[in-house]
Amino acid sequence: MKFLDHLTTLQGRLTTGCALIIAIVIGLWPDHARPIDPAKTAAIFTTAIAWLFAEISGRKAASAHDLKLFDLIVETIPQEIIDFLKDQDFGVGSYIDPGTAGLFKVSHWQGSRYDFVDAALNERWGCTHQAIRKFSKTLANKTWPVHGSNDLRTVHPTHDDPEDPKPFVQERIDILNEEATALAKEIDAFEGFARRRLGL
Incomplete structure (x- = not known):
């Protein structure tokens, strides 16, 4: 099964949802004053996009x-x-x-x-x-x-x-x-x- 097809399954949607939560926790966990980490911000953004794609595609109308x-x-x-x-x-x-x-x-x-x-x-x-x-x-x-x-x-x-x-x-x-x-x-x-x- 192709990667994008997998994202639309229930398993794919759950996986990306969990990944988004983990990315947010790791990226935003309080650790004194610190500048924004571009790498972590990019990871959160990418995971969020994948999750949104999985949610939208998973709910598309049946053909x-x-x-x-x-x-x-x-x-x-x-x-x-x-x-x-x-x-x-x-x-x-x-x-x-x-x-x-x-x-x-x-x-x-x-x-x-x-x-x-x-x-x-x-x-x-x-x-x-x-x-x-x-x-x-x-x-x-x-x-x-x-x-x-x-x-x-x-x-x-x-x-x-x-x-x-x-x-x-x-x-x-x-x-x-x-x-x-x-x-x-x-x-x-x-x-x-x-x-x-x-x-x-």
């Missing part, structure tokens, strides 16, 4: 593109999908797919159309998008339709007993459950960050 892209993400991956990822036990005999096609759709997004203008938000989205791609690949490789229906899926091979899965099937179940739970937390965390960043 229309970023708002539209965030709405598209929420629309394509609705809350019921997040709840499914969080609560689903893939060890059951079969499960009804609530619409994970949205995850697969998002996993294939590429290009500037699907990048946020806000650098901090785009960096955060990159982590979430990578997690979505990883889980989508796992889901495609480790589950399949029941009787040819994409709405009903399973991890169990034909004639496998869901109550006593074979070791390789149990490993598959554990991977899916772990990745699904992690993805639900990741998407929820991203949405919270995005809403704060976009001022929603």
Whole structure:
């Protein structure tokens, strides 16, 4: 992330704010009668400018593109999908797919159309998008339709007993459950960050 982009983040704004306070304390701490120190004065002035830039830039209005892209993400991956990822036990005999096609759709997004203008938000989205791609690949490789229906899926091979899965099937179940739970937390965390960043 570029230095100026970092300044606009919450961390950057807090850092420059603390630096300004330290510069003022060091530069203005009473120490008998003394002339103005040009170096310390310049340091205070420079830090103050950086802090003002961080505050002003950090509060700039969100771009229309970023708002539209965030709405598209929420629309394509609705809350019921997040709840499914969080609560689903893939060890059951079969499960009804609530619409994970949205995850697969998002996993294939590429290009500037699907990048946020806000650098901090785009960096955060990159982590979430990578997690979505990883889980989508796992889901495609480790589950399949029941009787040819994409709405009903399973991890169990034909004639496998869901109550006593074979070791390789149990490993598959554990991977899916772990990745699904992690993805639900990741998407929820991203949405919270995005809403704060976009001022929603």
